Amino acid sequence: MVGECLEVLSRRGYTSTILLVPGHPPRVCKAFNQDSVDDLFPVEKAVYERFAAQNQPPSILKYDGVRESIPAGLILEYAENGDLHDYLWQKEHMGSPRPDSGLLCRWARQAAEALESAHSLGICNSDIHCINFFLDKDLNLKVGDWAGASIDGSISLSSYRLRHRLFDADGTDVPRSTGITAATEIFALGTALYYMVTGHDPWPELREPEDREEIKKRLREKEFPDMSGLSVLADVIKRCWHVEFASMTEVKHAISVETALISPNALEEL
Template identity: 35%
Template sequence: MDHFQFQPWFPTGIKHIIAAGASNYVAVVDEHTVLKFPIVSPQEDGVYSEKGRAYRKNAGERAVIGLEIEEKILNTLGHHPRIIQLRQQYLRDIDPDTSLEQRLKWASQAAEGLAYIHSKNVLHCDISVGNLLLDTDLNIKLSDFQGRLQHPDGTVFIDGGAAESTMSSMPRLDRNYCDYKTDIFALGTAIYQMMKGHPPFTDLDPVDDEDEIQRRFKDGELPALGDNWGDDVIWKCWAGGYESATEVVRDLQK
């Protein structure tokens, strides 16, 4: 059996799986709740080589550690209207007929959520439309908190190892480095996708063309932006022109 291949498993009570990441599945429990659980079943009985068993054991342990870190970060954040109480609808599935008003509302809510977690010394490190969920009233909820929790002086004391995808990653020497501006850069990509209905650089593959995507961002060869609502905010997020997510909220609500 291929030890790099993972087959979905179904803990008691879930209805269906709606997403899969590197370490975890996300599945619907009911109208108001989803369950995030490791991709490796604790009762896995596949026939694997010694190397395969070690790999899958490590993958399962990493998933559990990540979930524990996410729980600690969420406990630190407490209740906020822009932080998850999950539902099975992802913002990546944007209806092309969605109004401009609704798109701008989502952009503003995403920025509000980011501003809030930053006020609690949390770095998300993986802002994307895939981690922006909608509740039953179509309001944004930030999810997937496996980033970093910092002391007020900026030293990191919990690090979940999260990192952005290529389309959301601010060009920098160390891809593992994360701060407020890298989060805001990623927010710019999320807002772009909300407003345009597709990711930037549709002519490039996010995996095969990673170096070219990073080069374009670094050299300022950005997707066409004009005078449409939100375009100036997207550009400023990508250009590193914001010092805080609160400034993004302010500009979106002008």
């Protein structure tokens, strides 16, 4: 790393390493591993450059260019509380109180806002999952990890996890057969919201890969979990799973309506 010694914060699978860049405020460098430099790095760089050229919402990680000493390293906003998946997992397993309804609605709206903005610029995330939602020091949600994104309808180099994938009634894997679309993104967001509210994926009793066919069957036949006991967002999640929304704008509006029902003043705080 050309004389630099930066603290390793995490490793994003086999594709990149997240390094802490000291400063005020501190930032991170997403340094792509050698095997990902030629494919994933150019995609994520192009996505963030398109965001930066527009008035991107604060719910997308801010981009500050490429680090001079790390040619395949993107400088990004530092999300001090890490990714939402790990944050909720730790809450669940340490016996800490679950996030309240107001915070859950705020996160849901911020996620929908970020994806709405991306879609308006011809960008689909293609890997919507709580592991790609990040929390800053004030617990505001920021969507990141755009390395596998579809840009202007291009083929995605990544794709949703199984429980985040839309299947047709005949068993067709929609993202695989027709590509990444607003519908596949909306479905995936529904599963991410379900994890956000419950702290676990749909059908936690099923394991992969051994129960993969059963999971696919339930997705194909729309046998979704009972959501009568959910504290919030049950209707939004159901409508995402049944793709009853035409756009992320509609999803965001539905979340805002539910937020207002919980607290008339809540929207002013979002």
